[in-house]
Amino acid sequence: MNADPRGVLSGTHFLDGDHACCEGALAAGARFSAGYPITPSTEIVERFSSRIPTVGGTFIQMEDELAASIAIQGAVWGGAKAFTVTSGPGFSLMMEHIGYAVMTETPCVFIDVQRGGPSTGLPTLPAQSDMMQARWGSHGDYSLIALSPNSPQECFDLTITAFNLSERYRTPVMLMMDEVVGHMTEKVVIPEADKIEVEPRRHTKKSPAEFLPYEPAEDGVPEMVHAGEGFRFHVTGLTHDERGYPSMTPQTQDKLVRRLRSKIDGANRQIGLYEAEGLDDAEVVVVSYGITSRVAQRAIELARVRGIRVGKLRLITVWPFPEQLIRTLAKRVTAFVVPELNLGQVVLEIERSAGSHAHTISVPHAGGNVHRPEQILDAILEAAK
Amino acid sequence: MSVTTIAPPANPVERFLRTDRMPHIWCPGCGIGTTVNCFTRALIDAKIDLDHLAIVSGIGCSGRVAGYVRLDSFHTTHGRAIPFATGLKLANPKLQVVVYSGDGDLAAIGGNHLIHAARRNVDLKVICVNNLIYAMTGGQTAPTTPGQVVTSTNPYGTFDTSFNLPHLVEAAGAVYVARWTTYHVRQLSRAIAEIFQKPGFSFIEIISPCPTLYQRRNKMGDGLDTMKYYKEKSKVKNGAPTSEVGLDKQGEIIVGKFVDRARPDYRELMVNQMHESLGSRFIDPVAAECEEGEPQGCEEGLCS
The missing domain is CATH 3.40.50.920 (Rossmann fold)
Known part of the structure; x- marks a missing residue:
């Protein structure tokens, strides 16, 4: 489907990567963001907080990154497309909820504008040292998607791609920026809304009686429903069966974790x-x-x-x-x-x-x-x- | 010879439960099941539309409630039920969102989220089952454990000061604060029914036994003995100053509705502020949804 024109600032702009990234999120249909300030990523949510009230959506500044990274997932199950934005130390705090998004197959986008680490490190200066953390930072066995832009134009384009892939594969997607890309200003062309392809949520067409929340389709990705639609479904971070019910057996674990990995690894060619x-x-x-x-x-x-x-x-x-x-x-x-x-x-x-x-x-x-x-x-x- | 079978009368709470998940994990004498019974009765009494009700739990024995009720239910991460619920509520304001969890989950690891959600006055119904201990992990000290109590991590007795939760959440800004025990089933059901009519951040603390890890280890008897203790030592003091309702090991338990006040909730404040600053340029997200042909919130006048 095409992008909702309300979120698309079509035209030729002179933007830095952080601001372009925000425009990408709006164009992709993000209507909810929760964040916690951290250099050098904050400009993304500052712009979002300024833009979203006239587009129709919500920004909330949370008490920490733990809260921000799970509030977005509540919003997704409430029907929104949502993302959060951070840098090194905040990214560390978000690891718990990257795992939750993987396990519950919650489509959402995490943007990490990388700075030097470990710990507080170099708050205002670039690094690409969170690449392995993006891949392996949360506990357990899983696969996810991470994209890396090298210009403000790509910050715009790849933020849209990140949202589309997250919906397509029902997975958290990491957009791995860095301080230089975030803060460099270049020409950014934002197309008309009808030229921007946006992946819709994989919402089920089944009735509540037929629907199993974690029954995978042929590509290994289950369909989704939202709270308030009469499905009375259950979502848990525990190992679960196709009903979404906890099932702590090696068999369920094997089936679930292998599917979570193979739905991403098996689509390497399409994602790459x-x-x-x-x-x-x-x-x-x-x-x-x-x-x-x-x-x-x-x-x-x-x-x-x-x-x-x-x-x-x-x-x-x-x-x-x-x-x-x-x-x-x-x-x-x-x-x-x-x-x-x-x-x-x-x-x-x-x-x-x-x-x-x-x-x-x-x-x-x-x-x-x-x-x-x-x-x-x-x-x-x-x-x- | 003909055999007459008489179907047992259906339990009125049964339709609220995922009976295919029974038996549950709770121990004999545990109070959590009683709280769920009171919760479901409140849903009946308050005539709650179950299709627009979501329940969010964290981790722990009480965190398992979300898994047993036949509602849109989310079992989240440890301590993070409130921020998850915040996102859910703001993205879909038409939902009634209940947070149902334990004292360790909400007041220790989730303590920061608890006070900030109360401060913001997010429209959440928080039900905190307080068994004064970490039960699922084997009886460790919680921030609510009173002094002189033996736990698995304070084998010589607790000595650090515990939280008085009603006082904490009142100070943080909650509009409704009550405490009952699992002995007070009618009052508890009424309180839960009442918070569904109350916009903003409501908090009900339910004092509940953990016979396996708290009462037994402290030679306080079993579940029934705890009910007797609750009956004898509870004192109803509606409107009591929350600074005076702290708990100790075997003393009086002050119960009742302590706080019932009105102030605009987070969404109302946000919408008002945006209208004031942006005028007609402001697009209410709920109204934006309606334009897209999903009439969410229309009957509640949220789009007007």
């Missing part, structure tokens, strides 16, 4: 978004995501001037990880160069997927600013030796 350039004859491939991809672009250009056949692979979907893509590339390239604003996180997945077929060279950075292109160039030169 990436940008590729010059891969066909590449001897070295630079794999990057988010703001680092823009520095990597410069390093790739410098290397090509020196005659090195360098390919570019920019991950837009980081989780689920495009394992098959890396495995295929590994068979025909010499090495992967992986710059990240952390001391080596996503590179571990590349190493694992490449196996013994290609070298993997990490270009770590502890955060606080971005790489210098020369750091990445040096790694490319070393890889091409």
Whole structure:
């Protein structure tokens, strides 16, 4: 279906990533947000709190991130599309409810504008050091989706994608921004509402008598209902059967947890978004995501001037990880160069997927600013030796 | 020989229960089942539209209530029933939203949410079953456990000061505060029926036995002995200053309706403020829903 025009600020704008992200949420149909202030993410909900009363929806500032991350899920079961926004320390507090959203299959979006950590770390400066936390931060076994934009335009576009994927797969989706992308200002084009595709909720057409809240459809995703519609359904974070009733047996656990993982992992091909350039004859491939991809672009250009056949692979979907893509590339390239604003996180997945077929060279950075292109160039030169 | 079978008369609360989930997990002598009975009777008496009622629980023995009632019911995370309920209520103001949970869940791990929801005066009906202990995890000290009580984490007796919950939530801004025990079934049913008519943040504390982990460990007898204690030591004092209703191990239990006051709830305040600041530019989210052809809240005049 098309976007509700009330939320779409069509036109050409000069926006930073945080503000563009808010416009993406509004265009995607988000009509509820709960938040707790934290640098460098707060501008997203500040704009939402200013915009939403004239669009028709609610913003509530909660007492902490625990509250914000569960209030949005109450709103989803009340019928809204909802999201919350945070950064490092707040993201840590939200882990409990990322698990709840996974277990109860509550579609919602978490936006993490990454800053340096651990702990309070670098509140105003960038990092990409929450990437593994986004994947594994809540306890238990699960899969989810994480996207990484590298420009304000993508903050707009991928926020819509995040909402659409969350509805399609009934899963929490992480939008992994960083301080630089959040605060850089660029041109952002917002299309007309009828040019924006929005995924509707997978609401059941069954009657209350026929409906089982956790009976999966063919793709492993169950249909949904909202409170107040006469279904008298039950939702729990406990291991549950298709009725939604707690069932603490190894059999129920096995069936449920495997389905929660496979509905995401099995759709890797549909979920996986990436940008590729010059891969066909590449001897070295630079794999990057988010703001680092823009520095990597410069390093790739410098290397090509020196005659090195360098390919570019920019991950837009980081989780689920495009394992098959890396495995295929590994068979025909010499090495992967992986710059990240952390001391080596996503590179571990590349190493694992490449196996013994290609070298993997990490270009770590502890955060606080971005790489210098020369750091990445040096790694490319070393890889091409 | 013909056999005449006589169907037992249906229990009036049965239709409120997920009987396919019985037997429940609660111990003999536990008070939680009694509170559920009172709750369902209140739903009958207050003629609540069950299709527009949702119940939200946290974690713990009392947190299991959401799983046993045949309503739209949410068993959330530990301590977070109130913020979940806040989101649910604000996204769908037509719902009556009940938070049904225990003292550890609502006052310890969820204590911050409890006071902030009371401060905001979110329209939630909070029913707090207070058994003075963490029961599901094996009888550890709760912030409500009185002094001189033996628990599994205070084997030599508790010594830190406990919360007086009615005093706490009144100070935080609740518009309705009452306390009853599981002995006071009629008063409790009436109180629950009453808060359905009361917009804003209502809080009912129900003192309830945990014979397995509280009474037994403290040599206070079984469930029946606790009922006798509640009968003998409870004193009804409607309007009592909440500062004077603190509990101790074996003393008097002041019960009654302590607070019943009116102030605008969160949504009313929000709508009024937006109208004042934005005038006709403000779009009430409920009205916005109606335009989309989902007539939610229309009959209550929420769209006007």
